[in-house]
Amino acid sequence: MNILITGGTGLIGRSFIKKYQYQHHFTVLSRQIHPKVFGSQIQAKDQQDEKGITLIRHLEGYQNLDAFDAVINLQGESLADKRWSEKQKQVLCQSRxxxxxxxxxxxxxxTSPPAVFLSGSAIGYYGRQQTLAINEDFRDxxxxxxxxxxxxxxxxxxxxQENTRVCLLxxxxVLSQAGGALAKMLTPFAFGLGGPIADGHxxxxxxxxxxxxxxxxxxxQQENISGAINLTAPTPVSNREFSQVLASLLHRPCFMPMPGPVLKLLIGEMADLLIHGQHVVPKKLLDAGFTFSYPTLKQALTQLLAR
Incomplete structure (x- = not known):
C-alpha cells in the first residue's frame, strides 16, 4: 500500500515503518526528520531514500490525497514532555x-480518496475511571x-468518514525499550527505587x-472495522501489579511508593494520567479475531527486557 503517515519519526511511527518498510511504501510527514531515524542515511528532505521512504515536512503541496491508499495520523506534541500550563494545553490540542x-x-x-484513515486518539478519551472494565461502547x-x-x-x-473508512486509535x-513509559521507568526500578503510584489500585x-x-x-486491511478501537492488551493490570512484575523481572525490590500529592506537586495536572486509570479492553480487536503475541504483562516485559 502507498501510505501517508504523520508523526512517522515518533516511537510508534518508527517501529511501524521499520517492521513494514518492505511491504508498504511510506510518505512520512514529520516536524523533525533525523538523518538516521530509519536506519539509513538521508541526505536531503522531501525526497525518497534508498528504502522507498519519502520524507516531507509539510502538506502544502497537496490539494488532495488521491495518491495514497491509506493515511495513518500519529502526529502530536508529547503529553509528558512539559508541565501542563494553559499554554501547553493549547499546544497539545492544536498539534493534534x-x-x-x-x-x-x-x-x-x-476524487479517489484513501480507502482508510487510521487516526490517533488515546484511552484518555474515557477520562478517569474506577475498576469497571470498559470497551469501545462505553459512554460515561x-x-x-x-x-x-x-x-x-x-x-x-x-x-x-463519508468518504473513507475511519478508525480512531x-x-x-505502549511498552517499548526504544522509548515511552517503560524506558522512563527502567532506571528507577533498576536501582531498586521503583514502586506503585498513589494507592496502586x-x-x-x-x-x-x-x-x-x-x-x-x-x-x-480489515474493511469491516471502523470507528473507535481500543489499542490495548486484553489483560490490563493495576499499577501495583505492574510495578511488582517489573521489579521482579529486574530482580529488584518494590517498596518505594510515590504518594499522589507529591507527584502532583512535582508535575502538576499531568499526574492525573498516572494517579487515575482506566480498565480498558480491546473488544473490537478481539471480536475481529486479532491474536496478541503478548497478551499478558509478564510475557510482554520478559520479551522486552531480554532485548
Missing amino acids: WQITGHLSQLINQS CYPEFSHDLCRTWEEKARLS RTGI QFMSWIHIDDYCQALNELL
Missing part, C-alpha cells in the same frame, strides 16, 4: 487538531482535559509495541 482537520479536508477533496466518560482533547481529536477525523500505554491499560504495529497493519 490542526493536522487531523487538514487531513480530513484533503480526503474530502480527493469523565469530563476532564484528556477527554476533551481526545473527543475533539476524534471529531476532526470523523469529518472524512484509542491507544493505551488504578488500572494500567498497556500494549506491547509489536502487537500495536501488527494491529495497525490489520486495521489497514
Whole structure:
C-alpha cells in the first residue's frame, strides 16, 4: 500500500515503518526528520531514500490525497514532555487538531480518496475511571482535559468518514525499550527505587509495541472495522501489579511508593494520567479475531527486557 503517515519519526511511527518498510511504501510527514531515524542515511528532505521512504515536512503541496491508499495520523506534541500550563494545553490540542482537520479536508477533496484513515486518539478519551472494565461502547466518560482533547481529536477525523473508512486509535500505554513509559521507568526500578503510584489500585491499560504495529497493519486491511478501537492488551493490570512484575523481572525490590500529592506537586495536572486509570479492553480487536503475541504483562516485559 502507498501510505501517508504523520508523526512517522515518533516511537510508534518508527517501529511501524521499520517492521513494514518492505511491504508498504511510506510518505512520512514529520516536524523533525533525523538523518538516521530509519536506519539509513538521508541526505536531503522531501525526497525518497534508498528504502522507498519519502520524507516531507509539510502538506502544502497537496490539494488532495488521491495518491495514497491509506493515511495513518500519529502526529502530536508529547503529553509528558512539559508541565501542563494553559499554554501547553493549547499546544497539545492544536498539534493534534490542526493536522487531523487538514487531513480530513484533503480526503474530502480527493476524487479517489484513501480507502482508510487510521487516526490517533488515546484511552484518555474515557477520562478517569474506577475498576469497571470498559470497551469501545462505553459512554460515561469523565469530563476532564484528556477527554476533551481526545473527543475533539476524534471529531476532526470523523469529518472524512463519508468518504473513507475511519478508525480512531484509542491507544493505551505502549511498552517499548526504544522509548515511552517503560524506558522512563527502567532506571528507577533498576536501582531498586521503583514502586506503585498513589494507592496502586488504578488500572494500567498497556500494549506491547509489536502487537500495536501488527494491529495497525490489520486495521489497514480489515474493511469491516471502523470507528473507535481500543489499542490495548486484553489483560490490563493495576499499577501495583505492574510495578511488582517489573521489579521482579529486574530482580529488584518494590517498596518505594510515590504518594499522589507529591507527584502532583512535582508535575502538576499531568499526574492525573498516572494517579487515575482506566480498565480498558480491546473488544473490537478481539471480536475481529486479532491474536496478541503478548497478551499478558509478564510475557510482554520478559520479551522486552531480554532485548
